[in-house]
Amino acid sequence: MTEFIVPALGHLIEPWNIILMVAGLTGGIIVGALPGLTATMGVALMVPATFAMNPTSGLIMLGAIYVGAIYGGSNSAVLICTPGTPSSVATTFDGWPMCKAGRADFGLYTSLVSSAFGGIIGTVGLLFLAAPLARFALNFGGPENFWLCLFGLSTIAVMSSDNMMKGVLSGAFGILISTVGLDPNAGIPRFTFGYYPLVQGIEVIPAMIGLFSFSQVLYLIGSHKPFIAEFTPTKGAFMQVTRELATKCKVVLMRSSLIGTLVGMLPGAGGEIASIIAYNESKRWDKHPEKYGKGSIEGLASSESANNAVIGGALIPMLTLGIPGSAVAAVILGALMAKGIQPGFKVFTTTGDLAYAFIFSQFAVNLLMLPVGYLLAKVMAKLLSIRLTFVAIAIVMLSVIGSYAIRNNMLDVWIVIIFGVIGYFASRVSLDTGAMALGIILGPMIEENLGKCVDISKSLDGSVFDVFFASNITIILMLMTALSFVTPLIMNKRKKRRNAACACGTPKEDGHA
Amino acid sequence: MKKRFTLRLLLAFLLIISISGAAYAEYPDSPINMIIAFSAGGSSDVQARITQKYWNKYSKQRLVFVYKPGAGGAIGFSEIALAKPDGYTIGGLNVPHIILQPLVQRAPFSIDSFEYICQAVNDPQVVAVRKDSKFKSVKEIFAFAAANPKKLRIGLVGPNSGHHLMFLEVIEKFKFPASPVFYKGSADQNAALLGGEVDVMFGNLNDVMRSRDELNILGIASEKRNAFVPEVKTMRELGFDVVSYIRRAFAAPKGVDKKALAYLTDVFKKIAADPGYLADMKKAGQPEEYLDGSAFSKVVHDQYQHDKAALQKAGLIK
Amino acid sequence: MHKGVSDIAAGGFIGGVALLFLPETIALEGVSAVLPKLLVFGMLLGSAYLIALGVVRKVRSGEAEEEGEPTAMSRIFIIGAGSIAYVLAAPVLGFYVSSFTFLFIMATILLKHDGSKAKAAVLNVIFAVLMCLVVWGGFDVLLSVPTPPGILF
Missing domain, CATH: 3.40.190.150 (Bordetella uptake gene, domain 1)
Incomplete structure (x- = not known):
């Protein structure tokens, strides 16, 4: 390894590569912030451009776009309650309340610093632990992924602890919607209602644009406010956020980044689940879980650090085994293969120059993201000083083109409109659109992995339960899922007890840190 | 003066359109x-x-x-x-x-x-196992499967795919019951093989090449050997008449x-x-x-x- | 909205969706049927529970009317109908023509400007043109993401 450090660092200080990193980050952040344009698309669109570059520069740029896009998703999550990429669903939970409370700059800076932190932790994992982590990730097969998804789904119970029935039904609605299209186990069409194009299923992203962004347009237009939220920038907000993250959120940040790295390297799971699980865990272990969902800095920090830590994690099995840990990593893998670079543990030796240049560039990109993201956040916060009606109408146009761009298909645009209306009325009757989105995202993975368990059980002459109990990881995940369903009950009890005990003074803040 | 110019431009434009729109225009225009x-x-x-x-x-x-x-x-x-x-x-x-x-x-x-x-x-399909697998040849795999009904797990992308067809052909021709496990894509399939969830996979050469270092290709279901893996024998050479692409x-x-x-x-x-x-x-x-x-x-x-x-x-x- | 009414509406929605999926669910067989059957029947039960709960709450009516933020349903209806017209028009008229029309008309109807009518119209045209230019520059030129095709552009 040591022999590659100097030449790898040499690549990083080439001006051309620095320009590519900054350009990739800027482009990535903008692509990520626009609902409909995801990280996968941003990277895929730029792959042809890398064919003209040398492999190192091409890879560095794709990596920068990836990092930028995943962070960029938080900008729209905070400012207009629309996750720019599926990974930032959990960012809306606390980011949007923060913005509504007039603290948009705090929200944006928290996302920025947490994203950079998460990204760096993920890259540390990639640099030092690639080999053992890749081997560990391979232990996650059908049963493990099935329970991981259920564990992710159990978040619904924690999220909607005041109204569990409605939360669970919203999740069920989401999963049911996700069963439209080709069945993953038998390969036959379901729920097409006699309309053939539905065989491709209801794509996650248009459904999410509908549930979050179009329904938000309806909400905003219907409110009599002149602007989305009151906002006057606070002097020194950035430093204040950094200080707060470094003191009372350090445990949250660390835990979430580790969750992100671990989930990221699993081939079947990506940022969508990682950020939800991290959010859930932060809430579970916090002394004051009731502040989550109301604009807490911890909630925002956990979601954003986790989804950026996924990047480093997702690159681990891609580089070492040729198995991409996320859709974006798959696209990058395609670009690598087209350059004739063979993944495998020997990328660190035979093409070590390139591999280490890429890994070090990930550090550089995450650090560069702080200034680049800071400037862009300042620009994006200006959105709040534009008349609400203009913003809302413009979001409709962006939603239309964004959803069309995914598959070049008008069906997806209709899905946006339909789910927008559903989302708006659902939230008026306190159904949970977050739970619906989770169901739509996790539904196909749950069914597909359950199918694998059934396939495997046939070779054991037993039931799926034999498959579940055959693996220690599965048993742990099952226990965690059970625990997760019980937590809201305990939390409610604790809340009641505390309310009963006294209302004396503010609780101490530095409990577990 | 100006008007006439515009008119001329318009005429020229129409002419271009009519030429390019004509049936005898050179394809592709x-x-x-x-x-x-x-x-x-x-x-x-x-x-x-x-x-x-x-x-x-x-x-x-x-x-x-x-x-x-x-x-x-x-x-x-x-x-x-x-x-x-x-x-x-x-x-x-x-x-x-x-x-x-x-x-x-x-x-x-x-x-x-x-x-x-x-x-x-x-893109021919290949039979691949993990590098440290106990199976060293296609023959061993098929013999194991025949001796232990349903115990052998075969990873496929599918269902109703080329891999699935090859699986059906193999179990039909060589009369052994095995358990297929279906994956959404080749990335998941490769991961499952390397993680030991399945014992064998039928996959495309192009996909298998990505994880070339981690697995052994035991046979290739093509008419003749492939230039990418010249050392791998065809299924026919190995005595199994299976061709699948x-x-x-x-x-x-x-x-x-x-x-x-x-x-x-x-x-x-x-x-x-x-x-x-x-x-x-x-x-x-x-x-x-x-x-x-x-x-x-x-x-x-x-x-x-x-x-x-x-x-x-x-x-x-x- | 009254809490009871909200429960009944939520239950009705979930139950409605389940009923919509019910005929095809029953027709499914084998592995494909497992998850949908579980969901559809679970949702039917859950919706029945919610509706019952809502009715009880409504009848007891001990809980007071909850005052939410005031909403202007007419404005929501306008933007909803406008968006549907926009999506219908896009593949026919072309993306940019219909986008410009949509942006301009919606801004004109929904935005209350302080100044004169002419000034407002100019502002709205600038807004519509600017958005189209930004989208065209960003999506078509820079990223070459395709936009819905139509007769015009």
């Missing part, structure tokens, strides 16, 4: 849409992009890539089949996908909905203008013979094999009969 039925960056896309690179060398018009992914390619294939047959919409097809989708998924096209231009890739081809909608088809055939033929193209395909791990339109059409029709019979036998269709 505008960019040609290339429909890709899979997402950008995937294996099919990489291959088509390499083709595009050399397309520009032999044609004055550009190729415009239109991605229509969904339903395992069925959405994009339908789009090609239903396009206007004017030669300005062509696309990439995959076999056996276009054979199986109408049979199993009620897709709105059939193998007769296309005018085949050429075959570009012939995934092919990638380019096609236009049925009834496309004869002149346009001739032009396209000519350009694709030149591309397929270009040394630069061949080198790029090799670098990208794409097992290139050119067949002209009529030869490919015959292959597809033969395989249709074969696959239909196989699916009926397995009870997957009536």
